[in-house]
Amino acid sequence: MEPQISVALCADKNVEVSLHVTLYSLLKNSQHPIKINLVQKGYTSGDIAKIHRTLEQFTDKYQLNVVEFDENALFGKFKGLYGNQFNFTKLILANVLSDDRIIYLDSDLVIGKDLSELFSTNLNDFVIGAAAIETIADSLRSTFYQSIGMKKEAKYFNSGVMLMDLKKWRELDITSQCLSFANKYVDRVSFGDEAILNCIFYENFLTIDASYNHPLYPDSALVELKNPNDIFHFVGSPKPFDFLGEFIHSNYAMFYDSLTQTIFRDYKSYLDFSFAKSKRTVKLSRSYYNLLKKKVGHQLTSTNSEIESPVDSSSGETKNRSARTSG
Numbered sequence: 154m155e156p157q158i159s160v161a162l163c164a165d166k167n168v169e170v171s172l173h174v175t176l177y178s179l180l181k182n183s184q185h186p187i188k189i190n191l192v193q194k195g196y197t198s199g200d201i202a203k204i205h206r207t208l209e210q211f212t213d214k215y216q217l218n219v220v221e222f223d224e225n226a227l228f229g230k231f232k233g234l235y236g237n238q239f240n241f242t243k244l245i246l247a248n249v250l251s252d253d254r255i256i257y258l259d260s261d262l263v264i265g266k267d268l269s270e271l272f273s274t275n276l277n278d279f280v281i282g283a284a285a286i287e288t289i290a291d292s293l294r295s296t297f298y299q300s301i302g303m304k305k306e307a308k309y310f311n312s313g314v315m316l317m318d319l320k321k322w323r324e325l326d327i328t329s330q331c332l333s334f335a336n337k338y339v340d341r342v343s344f345g346d347e348a349i350l351n352c353i354f355y356e357n358f359l360t361i362d363a364s365y366n367h368p369l370y371p372d373s374a375l376v377e378l379k380n381p382n383d384i385f386h387f388v389g390s391p392k393p394f395d396f397l398g399e400f401i402h403s404n405y406a407m408f409y410d411s412l413t414q415t416i417f418r419d420y421k422s423y424l425d426f427s428f429a430k431s432k433r434t435v436k437l438s439r440s441y442y443n444l445l446k447k448k449v450g451h452q453l454t455s456t457n458s459e460i461e462s463p464v465d466s467s468s469g470e471t472k473n474r475s476a477r478t479s480g
Contacts, residue, residue, distance in 0.1 A: 158183070158272045161190040161255045161317075163222075163242040166429050168260040169200065170394045171387075173207045173415040174408060178264040180211040181414075185269050190250050192220045192242055207415040220249050231335060237436075240345045243312065244331045246319065253320040259313035261392055263407055265381035271316055271365055280321050281350075282359035283310035284366035294348055297341060307356055312347040313386045314366040316359070327353065369404045371444050376404055390440040396422050396430065401444060 160179070164172045180187065191204075201219055208215060228241040243257055256272055258264075276282055289298045290305035299305055322328070331349050367383040369376065371391060385407060391398055393408035399422060402408070412418060422430075434441075 157185040157187075158268055159188040159190065159252045159255045160268070161192065161243075161246050161250060161252075161257050162260050163192045163239065163246075164196075164260045165193065165237070165239045166195040166200075166427075167237065167239075167433055168394070169196075170412070170417045170420050171392065171408075172260040173204065173417055174394075174411045175258060175260050175262045175264065176204065177207055177415050178262070178411045179258070179268075180208055180214055181411075182264055182267055183214060183269075184267045186214050186216075187268075188216045188218065188252070190218045190220065190246075190252065190255065192222050192246065192249060194221065194223060194239060196221075203416050207417075218250075222249060227332070228335075230339060237433075241335075241349075243315075243346055244349065245328055246317065247322040248328055250319060253318070255317050255319060257312075257315040257317055259386065261387040261394075262313065263381070263385045263387075263411055265383055265385065266364070271361065274316055274359070274361065276316065276318055276359050279357065279359040280318050280325065280327060281354055282316035282361045283312065284314065284363050285309065285360045286311045286363070286366065286368060289351075292351075297348070298351070301338075301352070303352070303355055308358075308360065309351055310354075310358060310360075311366050311368065311386065311388065312350050313388070314361075314384055316361060369407075371402050371440075372447060373403055376407060378407060378410055381407070390437045391444065394420075394422060395437060396425070396434045397441075398422050401441075401448070 162172065162175065176189065179189075196219070201217075204217065208217075222242055222245075224238045224242050227245065228238040231238055231241060246255065246257065254272070256268055271282075274282060285308035287309050288305065289295055289303050289307045289309050292298065292309045295305065298309075330353055331346075334352055335349055364383045367385050368388045369385050370389040376385065385404075387393055387402075387404075387408070391401065393399075393402045393405045395402075399405055399409075412420065
């Protein structure tokens with residue numbers, strides 16, 4: 154088997170359950186053999202064996218290349234997203250992989266489409282292709298971006314799915330550029346690789362179709378499971394695999410649909426008392442608070458609306474008979 158598509162994922166133990174979901178959905182919907190480059194930290198040989206067990210029905214469709222990487226030497230001084238520096242690892246993929254072209258994938262995706270068309274996309278001399286999900290003005294760190302001269306109307310991309318020309322990345326030594334930028338703003342780079350990449354590739358990336366990175370926030374509208382044909386990205390926190398994700402994430406059903414096909418089919422977040430899970434839950438405490446606050450607010454608004462405009466259970470019409478009569 155000669156793989157026709159190369160992908161790369163960076164995963165520590167925090168995302169192990171979700172990694173299995175991402176890989177299963179990737180191969181389930183792939184029409185071509187795939188080389189999977191897994192840059193990981195903390196995975197034992199037993200953990201790698203579990204990945205093969207999840208993917209056992211696709212044995213003839215994939216090759217798994219495992220690369221161990223400890224991010225502390227390069228990125229230990231950066232704050233990282235929720236205190237986790239491992240998401241910076243995608244910045245050094247060109248240095249640890251031999252591939253000239255890859256599709257980078259975050260480990261919190263449900264992939265509902267074949268990736269061959271994306272992999273063969275002409276980058277038109279750009280180094281990366283990514284989905285522009287908003288503008289600089291709309292991004293959470295808009296003030297920072299504009300303070301260093303970025304235009305508020307410029308496109309902003311999410312780094313969870315990227316087509317990457319690693320050969321050109323090496324030629325231009327993008328890794329050094331990323332590290333120089335991060336060191337320059339070391340006290341302000343508290344939000345992971347995405348900020349760095351948006352600055353390095355400011356107005357200099359290929360915009361790919363939005364279907365390759367369809368964001369699903371914890372309170373996003375429910376997406377129907379029938380024939381999903383996007384790459385669904387669980388952005389924001391808490392995620393479906395986080396503590397109590399089964400109960401508070403609006404699109405947990407989509408995650409669970411693939412989870413049941415993996416070795417973690419019986420996984421329950423509320424029974425996971427590992428140190429890594431507990432530490433992550435504490436780091437996400439503000440996100441839990443904000444989500445629950447929003448849900449309670451919506452519930453109160455909905456209740457108040459029902460009180461103000463009671464519905465006739467027999468007809469489903471709003472009770473406002475006097476207004477109709479006078480009209």
